[in-house]
Amino acid sequence: MPELPEVETVRRGLEPAMAGRIVDRVEVRRPDLRWPFPPRMAERLSGARIDHLGRRSKYLLLTLDRGETLIVHLGMSGRMLVDAAPLAAHAHEIAPADRHDHVVFHMAGGARVTFNDPRRFGAMDLVATAALDAHWLLARLGPEPLGNAFDEDHLVAAFRGRRMPVKAALLDQRIVAGLGNIYVCEALHRAGISPLRKAGRIAAHRVRALVPAIRATLDDAIRAGGSSLRDYRRADGAMGYFQHDFRVYGRAGRPCPTQGCTGTVRRVVQSGRSTFHCPACQR
DNA sequence: ACCAGCTCCTGCTTGC
C-alpha cells in the first residue's frame, strides 16, 4: 500500500504529535506483525524522547534520545493514526480499540498514536542508532529518489545489462528505494517508456528522462498527500487525493491522458502484479 | 548472479 509519498505524508503528519516529545507508555497488543516485535519493545520505548522523526525509503525512523531508533514499516495496509489529547472529562469517549490496533503509543500530554494494520505485513524493529545503516532491512536499499545520490548516471549504470522488464527494475528497492506499483506505472507513463521493455535495452537518453519523471511523480504525489485507494490514510485519518491524478494506474480501458495520444490504457500482469500503461505512447 | 513465482494476512469486490 503505502509507497514513498504515503510514508512521507504520514511522517509529516506524525511530527507535531511525536517529534521532540516523550513516549509515556506503549501498549503492544499482539506478539508480532510480519516478524516478532523486538524484545521488551514497550519497556525500551517507555519514557524515551523522540528526538527526530525521519524516513528512509518506505520506512519511518523514530530516533530516540537513548541511542536507539524505532524502525516502522507500514506494509500493505498499515496506518499510524494520531488522536489528539482527550479532555479528562471526556476520556470515556475515546474510541474503542479496533481489532487491528496492534501498537498504541501514549504520548506525554495525552496524545495517542495507534499503529493499525489489518494484513499485518507491517514491521517494527528497535536498533542501535549507530548501527542503523547496517540494519538488514536498510543496508541494501538503493538511493532515495528525491535525494542527490539518485541521478541519471546511477540509473543508466543500474539498468546496464539487465534483462528484466523496466517495471521490475524500478520496483527493485536496491536500484532505487521507495517506489511501488502505483508510482512505477505513473512514472513510466510520464517518461513514455513501456513497462514491458527490458531495462538494459532502453536508450540511455530515455533512461535519463526517467529520473525527472520519477521525481516529478513523487513530488506531485507528496503534494497531494499520497494516494488513498482503500487502506491508506494520513496520520490525521484524512485521505490523500493523488488517486484523482492517476494517468494510468487503475484506468484500464480509458483514454490515454497524453496530449495528442489516441491510445487506450491497458492492464497487463507482470510477475503477478497489475501493470497499467498506454501501448501507443509508451514504447 | 539473475529473475519469476510463491508466500505471509485480512477484507473488499466480483461473478455465478
Add this chain to the structure above:
DNA sequence: TGCAAGCAGGAGCTGG
C-alpha cells in the same frame, strides 16, 4: 442472499 474466487499499495525467500 450466499458463497467462492480474485484482487490489493510490500518484499523476503525459494528454486530454476
